Amino acid sequence: MQRPVLRLLLASAVLTLMGPLTTARAEKLVFSPTTTDISVGHAAHSSIPITTKCWVNEGLDIDVVGIQGSTAGVQQVSAKNVAFTTVGAEGVMMARAKGARIKAVYTYARSTIYRAVALKSSGITKTEDLKGKTLGVIAMSTGAVPYGRQMLKAAKIDPDKDVQWLPIGEGGQAALGLKRGDVAAWFAWDTAVAALKTQGLEFVDIKPPYHDALIGNVVAVHEDFLATHKQEIPKLLRCIAKATIFGLTNAEKTIKMHWQVYPNTRPTGDEAEAMKKSLLVYESRFAGYQVPAGVKWGENLASQWNETAKLMKEENLLPADFDPSTSYTNEFIEEANKFDAKAVEDEARK
Incomplete structure (x- = not known):
């Protein structure tokens, strides 16, 4: 009669030393x-x-x-x-x-998702209008930059010599840069552009011919x-x-x-x-x-x-x-x- 009790006590001691059982957590x-x-x-x-x-x-x-x-x-x-x-x-x-x-x-x-936009009031309607202008981006590390460079090259505009690039962020900072004329156009993405539209800004979309592909x-x-x-x-x-x-x-x-x-x-x-x-x-x-x-x-x-x-x-x-x-x-x-x-x-x- 003592052996089962002894075994139970030993098992209890082992579990106590091990601590509470836990399931493996996901990585x-x-x-x-x-x-x-x-x-x-x-x-x-x-x-x-x-x-x-x-x-x-x-x-x-x-x-x-x-x-x-x-x-x-x-x-x-x-x-x-x-x-x-x-x-x-x-x-x-x-x-x-x-x-x-x-x-x-x-x-x-x-x-x-990438977009190039200019204010309707700017008179800019096509890529060729961007030559010699300062172009805004959210940051130079974003995918909108290679999108913009490719777009300019397709219009025979050198993205290194014929334009200047200026990071202006997004939201209110970008809106201010566009309104003040710090930049002629803004290269961003769809949701960032939409956010400025909610502030009342009106844009012209500038698209390369291959945009939809x-x-x-x-x-x-x-x-x-x-x-x-x-x-x-x-x-x-x-x-x-x-x-x-x-x-x-x-x-x-x-x-x-x-x-x-x-x-x-x-x-x-x-x-x-x-x-x-x-x-x-x-x-x-x-x-x-x-x-x-x-x-x-x-x-x-x-x-x-x-x-x-x-x-x-x-x-x-x-x-x-x-x-x-x-x-x-x-x-x-x-x-x-x-x-x-x-x-x-x-x-x-x-």
């Missing part, structure tokens, strides 16, 4: 949009997966940390300081051409991370796909959820005025999220990558022998699309 992974202004246009890879607990339910521990500019995004992924970043396809290809081991795993914006933004990772996190990557991407559908289904609900996570993004004014302003920002980005018929969420299309690479080669932004297919993979797309889209739409409508 902390950092997802970095390449902007410090995580507006509602970024809700599909920030606030929606957070508020719906999609990432948590997938067993992931994700921190969304904005960093300024595509150059910084590429650098941080290359240095393995962050797991995921959002960057233009052109940024991925230029980085790989220089030896960076970065690869796109998901295309989330189907058309380029360019790819938008992608989710990119380091090749080492790709090799070691084959379970985590499709889970994160699945949540982005579901969040995109959620956002496209119910804009106002998406905006209110985003305000909960990022209260500083709520515009000034009463509820109706704030919603009106936020819808401008939302529509500027979500309009480019819808996938064409027959294309899976996040799927990288060879035709788009090849066309973008072709244009970049023509402007000497890529080596002539660069193979764009090395810059992306669709390895995780099938798994990322394994969910009930109708159920997501129904949840968004509640």
